[in-house]
Every structure is written in structure tokens, then in C-alpha cells.
Amino acid sequence: MSKDIRVKKGLDIKLVGEAEKTTENAIISNTYTIRPEDFHSITPKLVAKEGTRVKAGETLFYNKENEDMKFVSPVSGEVTEVQRGPKRRIDGIKINADKEQIYAEYAKLDANANADAVKAHLLASGCWAFIKQRPYDVVAKADSTPRDIFISGYASAPLAADLDYVLEGKEAELQAAVSALAKLTEGQVHISVPRDISSVFSNLSDVTTHKVSGPHPAGNVGTLINKVAPVNKGEVVWTLNAQDLVIIGELLLTGRFNAERVVALAGSSVKRPRYFRTKIGAEVATMVYDNGVDKDGNDRIISGNVLSGKEINPDGNLDYYSNVITVIPEGDDYEFFGWNKPIFNKVSTTRALTFSWLNPKKKYDLNTNTNGEHRAFVLTGNYEEVFPLDIYPLQILKACMYKDLDEMEALGMYEVAPEDFALTEFICVSKQPHQKIIREGLDLMLKEIG
Amino acid sequence: MGLKQNLHSFKMKNKDKKWLPAFNALFTFLYTPNETTHNGTHIKAADDLKRTMNTVILALVPCLIFGMFNAGYQHYLAQGMIESADGFLGASFWTLDNLWIGIVKVLPLVVVSYGVGLAVEFLFAVIKGHEVEEGYLVTGMLVPLIVPVDIPLWMLAVAVVFGVVIGKEVFGGTGMNILNPALTIRAFLFFAYPTWMSGDKVWVHGATAAAGTPDAYSGETLLGAYAQNSSLAGIDYWDMFWGIIPGSVGETSKFLIIIGALFLIFTKIGSWRIILSTLIGALTMGLIFNGVVDAGWIGESSKFYGLMSVPFWQHLIIGSILFGAVYMATDPVTASQTNKGKWIYGFLIGFISIMIRVFNPAYPEGVFLAILLMNVFAPTIDHYVVQGNVKRRLKRVKVKAA
Numbered sequence: 001m002s003k004d005i006r007v008k009k010g011l012d013i014k015l016v017g018e019a020e021k022t023t024e025n026a027i028i029s030n031t032y033t034i035r036p037e038d039f040h041s042i043t044p045k046l047v048a049k050e051g052t053r054v055k056a057g058e059t060l061f062y063n064k065e066n067e068d069m070k071f072v073s074p075v076s077g078e079v080t081e082v083q084r085g086p087k088r089r090i091d092g093i094k095i096n097a098d099k100e101q102i103y104a105e106y107a108k109l110d111a112n113a114n115a116d117a118v119k120a121h122l123l124a125s126g127c128w129a130f131i132k133q134r135p136y137d138v139v140a141k142a143d144s145t146p147r148d149i150f151i152s153g154y155a156s157a158p159l160a161a162d163l164d165y166v167l168e169g170k171e172a173e174l175q176a177a178v179s180a181l182a183k184l185t186e187g188q189v190h191i192s193v194p195r196d197i198s199s200v201f202s203n204l205s206d207v208t209t210h211k212v213s214g215p216h217p218a219g220n221v222g223t224l225i226n227k228v229a230p231v232n233k234g235e236v237v238w239t240l241n242a243q244d245l246v247i248i249g250e251l252l253l254t255g256r257f258n259a260e261r262v263v264a265l266a267g268s269s270v271k272r273p274r275y276f277r278t279k280i281g282a283e284v285a286t287m288v289y290d291n292g293v294d295k296d297g298n299d300r301i302i303s304g305n306v307l308s309g310k311e312i313n314p315d316g317n318l319d320y321y322s323n324v325i326t327v328i329p330e331g332d333d334y335e336f337f338g339w340n341k342p343i344f345n346k347v348s349t350t351r352a353l354t355f356s357w358l359n360p361k362k363k364y365d366l367n368t369n370t371n372g373e374h375r376a377f378v379l380t381g382n383y384e385e386v387f388p389l390d391i392y393p394l395q396i397l398k399a400c401m402y403k404d405l406d407e408m409e410a411l412g413m414y415e416v417a418p419e420d421f422a423l424t425e426f427i428c429v430s431k432q433p434h435q436k437i438i439r440e441g442l443d444l445m446l447k448e449i450g
Numbered sequence: 451m452g453l454k455q456n457l458h459s460f461k462m463k464n465k466d467k468k469w470l471p472a473f474n475a476l477f478t479f480l481y482t483p484n485e486t487t488h489n490g491t492h493i494k495a496a497d498d499l500k501r502t503m504n505t506v507i508l509a510l511v512p513c514l515i516f517g518m519f520n521a522g523y524q525h526y527l528a529q530g531m532i533e534s535a536d537g538f539l540g541a542s543f544w545t546l547d548n549l550w551i552g553i554v555k556v557l558p559l560v561v562v563s564y565g566v567g568l569a570v571e572f573l574f575a576v577i578k579g580h581e582v583e584e585g586y587l588v589t590g591m592l593v594p595l596i597v598p599v600d601i602p603l604w605m606l607a608v609a610v611v612f613g614v615v616i617g618k619e620v621f622g623g624t625g626m627n628i629l630n631p632a633l634t635i636r637a638f639l640f641f642a643y644p645t646w647m648s649g650d651k652v653w654v655h656g657a658t659a660a661a662g663t664p665d666a667y668s669g670e671t672l673l674g675a676y677a678q679n680s681s682l683a684g685i686d687y688w689d690m691f692w693g694i695i696p697g698s699v700g701e702t703s704k705f706l707i708i709i710g711a712l713f714l715i716f717t718k719i720g721s722w723r724i725i726l727s728t729l730i731g732a733l734t735m736g737l738i739f740n741g742v743v744d745a746g747w748i749g750e751s752s753k754f755y756g757l758m759s760v761p762f763w764q765h766l767i768i769g770s771i772l773f774g775a776v777y778m779a780t781d782p783v784t785a786s787q788t789n790k791g792k793w794i795y796g797f798l799i800g801f802i803s804i805m806i807r808v809f810n811p812a813y814p815e816g817v818f819l820a821i822l823l824m825n826v827f828a829p830t831i832d833h834y835v836v837q838g839n840v841k842r843r844l845k846r847v848k849v850k851a852a
Contacts (some may be wrong), residue, residue, distance in 0.1 A: 205596060230846065232846050300486075311492070317650055332484045332485075334482065334484050349497075350497050350719060351717045352505040354501075369485060370485045370487055371496050371498055372482060372499060372501070373483055373499075375625065376623070378782055378783055380785070380788075381723075381787075391843070392839055395787070410844075411839070422490075425490055425491045426493065427497075430625070431494060433490045435489075436492045
């Protein structure tokens with residue numbers, strides 16, 4: 001079954017440095033780091049203390065509120081360091097990988113297993129971490145039954161990894177994963193696929209595919225939810241990233257937690273943008289410096305895409321949910337009369353002496369400069385042009401800022417995730433941190449309403 | 451390097467000084483800052499608030515230049531020293547003599563408006579420790595364009611201080627104000643110094659000074675004349691359209707305002723929804739009044755007859771409704787913030803402007819009052835528009851439950 005979704009509002013930001021479709025095996029990283037902060041709102045309870053030897057797929061820590069929800073190691077090796085922040089918060093768990101990988105053996109999933117068995121299996125094997133829920137955009141609660149499950153099979157973000165390319169040949173794993181997930185919901189598993197292109201998702205069974213077309217954020221899972229069936233008060237839906245289905249599928253088929261992932265190394269600072277086969281938590285230095293960026297270059301390395309990724313250091317690591325590493329130049333320089341001279345080399349949605357409208361196909365080399373200072377909200381009506389959800393973006397942002405829980409709820413906070421506000425943040429003339437405002441708003445609701 | 455490095459090290463050296471926002475305001479005029487994004491989007495669009503404001507100012511410059519020439523032209527024309535110009539490019543309009551009056555009379559208005567207004571902005575930025583925001587750049591340009599040419603500078607200065615402090619800063623500065631600051635200044639002048647802001651003497655330079663002498667001449671606007679059931683001699687519709695008529699400094703040339711409007715709409719800075727709906731509102735009210743006159747409910751003896759019988763389309767070229775629609779009503783902070791709300795907001799501005807114009811012959815220009823009134827109601831309009839979205843959301847839950 002397939003339905004068409006046409007997204008009109010949005011903006012494709014075309015950037016220089018798209019990854020070429022060749023995959024290399026990344027030089028094997030010695031150290032892997034798992035950061036509990038990737039799992040928003042989870043309080044970790046450490047199992048693997050410093051010096052412990054773990055197998056790939058063995059528990060590193062579990063959720064303090066739910067002992068069954070395990071978070072596992074992507075590799076086998078020795079836990080060398082537990083980095084701690086203020087109040088002994090766990091910032092990172094560093095693992096020195098073995099040369100020969102040993103996997104923890106989980107049971108293969110019986111094809112006729114019932115929902116409870118599937119759930120228990122995912123929780124124990126660490127695959128639960130890949131399931132996020134809305135409202136609140138956090139790791140799904142184990143006792144919840146989702147109304148529907150949504151997966152985006154269409155990466156529309158700038159410089160995103162091409163899902164068809166990275167998931168090529170993984171149909172069996174994908175099918176296993178979605179079939180198992182379909183048992184967990186009363187509703188359906190919805191997958192968005194790009195229109196006109198046959199996708200690895202097109203022939204899956206047990207799912208509803210939606211052909212999506214239009215500019216970014218057409219491929220965002222939030223857009224899919226909003227167009228198919230928005231989250232109402234009291235409902236829960238789950239969302240998963242397409243590439244994580246492979247890990248879930250492999251676990252179900254072979255019983256092994258294989259954290260391998262094909263990631264795109266992209267961005268204008270990268271000499272030869274291409275794909276790498278690596279693992280979750282891997283140190284990015286091995287990838288970014290090999291035919292990538294200059295050692296003394298002034299660059300921003302982002303785990304994730306340029307719109308909602310996380311800034312990391314060269315010795316930082318690939319985070320749990322990303323399949324792209326983007327490197328763009330830092331923009332920490334002044335620009336003479338940057339506010340009034342005509343601009344040809346930057347993206348803009350207005351035509352106020354900015355000329356990106358002349359050449360919509362052009363690819364831009366943008367840096368991290370904010371192009372202006374932080375201001376109060378002034379302009380109106382411009383966010384709506386890039387925001388396809390049936391929500392008033394400016395009003396909901398303001399409601400988050402003045403922390404009016406009733407209004408946040410009424411305006412649709414249960415439906416959104418920070419990444420839905422990435423484009424409005426990008427075009428914001430007042431340079432307001434929209435995603436942070438939404439994240440804080442969601443956290444407040446989570447704390448007060450739960 | 452040079453200047454940029456020096457300024458940067460100066461900023462770093464003084465980064466904990468209280469007056470730094472004042473320095474930064476000047477610095478950022480020269481260079482967009484070296485700020486980079488943190489988490490969130492790592493790239494940003496090219497526009498900032500300065501660019502936005504600058505675009506509006508660009509759209510206003512032709513009106514200002516025209517206003518400077520017009521100040522001199524009206525002055526000499528009223529004294530009978532020059533021939534009346536024939537059309538927009540008339541020989542007696544674009545003369546250095548005319549420009550000189552403009553430089554002497556209009557430029558000081560601009561200087562005082564910016565000088566006083568920005569001083570207040572800097573002061574508040576330093577006291578409250580935030581950066582100087584750009585909102586006043588447009589306000590400061592609008593103010594000289596909407597006052598009579600002969601207004602004393604001290605009066606303007608007082609009004610600017612009042613408008614910026616009470617109209618904007620007490621609400622928290624740019625982006626937080628309820629009323630359009632430029633119109634707050636205008637309203638303050640109007641209510642505090644009514645004799646200077648209305649009547650038949652203030653609109654042409656020198657008319658007040660000459661009053662009572664044998665050389666006395668009228669300084670009346672067209673609207674004032676219409677309100678008294680008369681008209682001004684020697685002015686045809688094209689004069690009104692080109693703008694070679696008496697009036698506030700910058701609002702007379704409908705031609706240049708339309709150019710400015712097209713520029714604002716093209717650059718996507720001004721809301722075409724508001725501009726269009728304001729005009730529709732004005733035309734609707736004009737049509738209603740025409741209908742009333744046609745029906746014979748209002749006789750020629752009525753004091754409302756003069757303006758009520760003006761053909762509806764002419765309302766757009768007399769008075770400053772067009773200027774208000776393009777530059778004032780579109781202020782995003784004080785207008786409705788939802789797209790649907792903008793239609794309602796604009797329509798009511800146009801509608802009420804013409805209503806005030808007709809029913810208030812003592813001071814027939816109702817645009818600024820109408821905009822201020824709708825500024826107050828804009829949040830209410832938005833509230834009901836947003837409630838539509840909220841209700842839809844609630845209905846979804848009910849359908850589910852049923």
C-alpha cells in the first residue's frame with residue numbers, strides 16, 4: 001500500500017561536498033566512546049566499571065528507571081575510562097577495542113514470537129536505544145504501546161547520507177526489523193520513501209510506504225508523522241532511523257549486536273567526500289584526516305548533518321544515531337559591511353540584496369558564521385514558508401520561551417522534535433536557537449507532565 | 451589586518467566594560483561579527499536584522515529625497531515665485547533651490563530623529579547590558595517623513611524620546627513593543643502640540659511665519675481642503691499621484707511609495723498581505739461612503755459631504771493611506787503575526803482609516819490612529835487565528851475518542 005505526500009513548504013540547502021558513492025573500510029579505530037547524553041533523559045546506571053572486559057553487545061549501563069533497558073557496547077574490548085562531569089554525571093564510557101571482535105550471543109528471534117518476547121529481546125540486547133518516541137523525542141518508554149511507528153527512508157537534509165546507497169543489500173535485515181516492530185504497535189509501521197526512485201524500502205512487507213516529494217524537511221520523520229497522522233494528546237508514536245533497522249534486523253537474524261554502520265563523510269572542508277564503513281562510537285579522527293581535512297585547518301566537525309548535528313572535536317566520536325560526519329569551515333572572522341553589501345555566496349530565503357534566488361541549483365560553501373547577532377524575534381511569516389507542519393512555529397517557540405505549559409500543549413508540542421525546527425532556525429533573521437528552545441520546552445513538559 | 455585586528459583586540463580588551471554594547475553597535479556596522487554557531491544549526495542564512503532594516507531604509511530613501519525637493523517646491527510655489535511643475539519631471543520641481551530648502555529644513559529633522567533616538571537606544575542598551583538593536587534604524591527614518599516640514603526641532607526631540615522610551619523600551623526594546631514607535635511619536639506630537647500638527651498653516655515651509663502678514667499664503671493639505679468641502683486650486687489627480695502637493699515630508703509621492711512597496715514585496719521584507727488588504731479595506735470603505743452619497747442620505751450641506759463624495763479610488767492618492775499601508779502597517783512586530791491575521795489586520799486598518807478620515811474633519815488624516823488602534827488589536831486577531839489551529843488539534847482527539 002502506498003500513499004503520496006507532497007511537501008510544498010521547505011528549503012533545500014545545497015552544499016558543496018556531497019559524499020561520493022564509494023565506500024572504504026575506515027581504519028579501525030582503537031577507542032570507542034559511548035556518551036549517555038545521546039540518550040536524552042536517560043539516567044545511566046553503570047555496569048561496566050573501568051577495567052571490565054566487555055563483548056560487543058554486552059551491557060555498559062542500564063536505564064536507572066528501568067533495569068531491563070540495557071545500553072550495550074558496540075565493540076568488544078576493555079573499558080579504559082569512565083569520563084565524569086559535574087555531580088559525577090557519566091559523560092562518556094571509553095572502550096579500547098580488541099583486535100579480534102567477540103560478540104555476545106543473543107538468541108535468534110523466533111518468527112512467531114509475540115510482542116512481549118520481541119520487546120524483551122530488544123530491551124536486553126541494547127537495540128531499544130534505537131527506538132525513540134514522540135511526544136518529547138526521547139528513547140521510548142518500555143511500557144508504552146505506540147499508536148504507530150514511523151521511519152524515514154528519505155534523507156532530505158543537506159549532505160545527508162544516501163539511504164539507498166548505505167542500505168544496499170540489507171533488505172533481509174530491514175524486513176526482519178520492521179516485521180518485529182510491526183508486532184509492537186496497534187497501528188502500522190509507516191515508512192517514507194522518495195518519489196520516483198525505487199528504494200530499498202519499496203518492497204518491504206508489513207509496512208505502509210508513503211511516497212514523499214518536495215524540499216527538505218520532506219524526509220524528516222516529523223513531517224511524515226504530521227502528514228500521516230499527527231500525535232494527539234495521550235498518544236505515543238515511535239520513530240526509528242532507517243540505518244538502525246539494520247542493526248536491529250541483524251540482531252534478530254543472527255543474535256549478534258553488530259554496530260557496523262556506513263557513514264558519509266561530507267562537507268566542503270573534506271578533500272574527498274566519501275562513505276566509510278565504521279562502527280557506532282568510533283573516533284572520527286581516523287576518518288576525517290585520511291584524505292579529508294587539513295590537520296591545521298580551521299574546521300568544524302559535526303557528528304550528524306549541518307542542521308541538527310553535534311559539534312565534536314577531532315578526537316570525538318560518532319554519536320549513536322548519526323550516519324553522517326560533516327566538516328565545514330569555521331566562520332570566526334569579521335566581514336566588512338557584511339550586513340549591507342550584496343551577497344552572492346550565501347543562502348537566503350529573502351531577496352534583500354541576497355541573490356541566492358537567482359540560481360536555485362547552485363551549491364554553496366557555507367561556514368559556521370552566524371551572519372549577524374542574536375536578537376529578539378522581529379520578523380513574522382518567514383518561518384511558515386519553510387515549515388510544513390500544521391503548527392504555528394513562532395507562537396510555539398514563544399510559548400516555550402515563556403514556559404506556558406497549557407499553551408505549549410495546545411499549540412502542538414506533543415508532535416514536534418527539535419529537528420523539525422532546524423530550518424526555521426537556519427533562516428531566522430534574529431538568530432534565535434530554535435532547536436534549543438524546543439528541546440528545553442520538551443524537557444520542561446517531560447518533567448512537569450511526564 | 452589593520453583596522454579589523456585593532457578593533458577586535460579593543461573589543462577583547464574591554465569585554466567586561468559596561469559601555470561595550472555601544473562600541474559593539476558601531477563595530478558591527480563596519481563588520482558583521484565573528485560569532486559562530488554552537489549546537490543547533492551549524493550554518494545560518496545570510497540575512498540578519500541589520501540587513502532587513504537596511505532594506506526598508508533603502509525603500510524609504512526615494513521618498514526622503516523627493517520630500518526634500520517637495521519642501522522647497524511647495525514653499526516657492528505658495529509664494530508665487532515659481533511656475534507649477536507639470537508632472538513628475540517638471541522643470542520647476544527638481545531644482546537646486548528647492549533642494550536647498552530641503553537640506554535646510556528636512557535634513558535637520560533626519561539628524562535630530564536619528565541622533566536623539568539612537569542616543570536613547572544606546573543608553574538603554576548600556577544600562578540593560580544587551581546589544582543595541584536595530585529597530586530604531588527604520589523608525590528614525592520614518593519619523594522625519596511623517597511630520598510637517600516646519601515642526602520645531604526641540605518638539606521632534608521631545609517626541610522621539612517619548613516614543614522610544616514609552617513606545618518601545620518600557621516593553622523591553624525592539625521586538626517587544628505593542629505600538630509602532632514611529633506612530634507613537636507621531637501621536638505624541640499630535641496630541642501634545644495639536645496646533646503644530648494640524649490646521650492649514652503647517653504643511654508648507656514658511657506659511658506659519660508669514661501668517662498675518664500681507665504675504666500670507668495657505669499651507670493647507672488637500673485632505674484638509676476636502677474636509678471643508680472645498681478643494682485646492684491647480685492640483686489634478688496626476689499631481690496627487692506624483693506627489694507634488696503639500697503634506698507631511700515624505701508621504702506625498704504615491705508613485706515612489708508604490709515603487710518602495712514593490713521593492714519591499716520583491717525582497718520579501720514587507721508583507722504583501724498587509725499592504726494589499728489595507729488597500730482593499732480602504733477601497734471598501736470608500737465604496738460604502740460613495741454608496742451612501744449616491745443614495746442621497748447625506749446632502750451637500752452635510753459637513754461629511756466633501757470627503758464622503760470623493761470617488762473611492764481617490765482616497766488612495768490623497769492623504770497618507772498608501773504610506774501608512776506600505777511602511778507603517780507592515781511593521782512585523784506590531785502587526786498581526788499570522789498570515790491569516792494579516793489579512794484581517796490590514797483590511798481593518800484601511801477600513802477604519804477612511805472612516806476616521808470622513809468623520810473627523812478637524813483632523814482628517816486617520817491612518818495613524820487606525821494603525822495604532824489595530825496595533826492594539828493585533829494580538830487579539832492572532833489569538834483567534836491561532837485558536838483555529840488549536841481547535842483543529844482538539845477536534846482530532848475527539849474524533850479519535852468517538
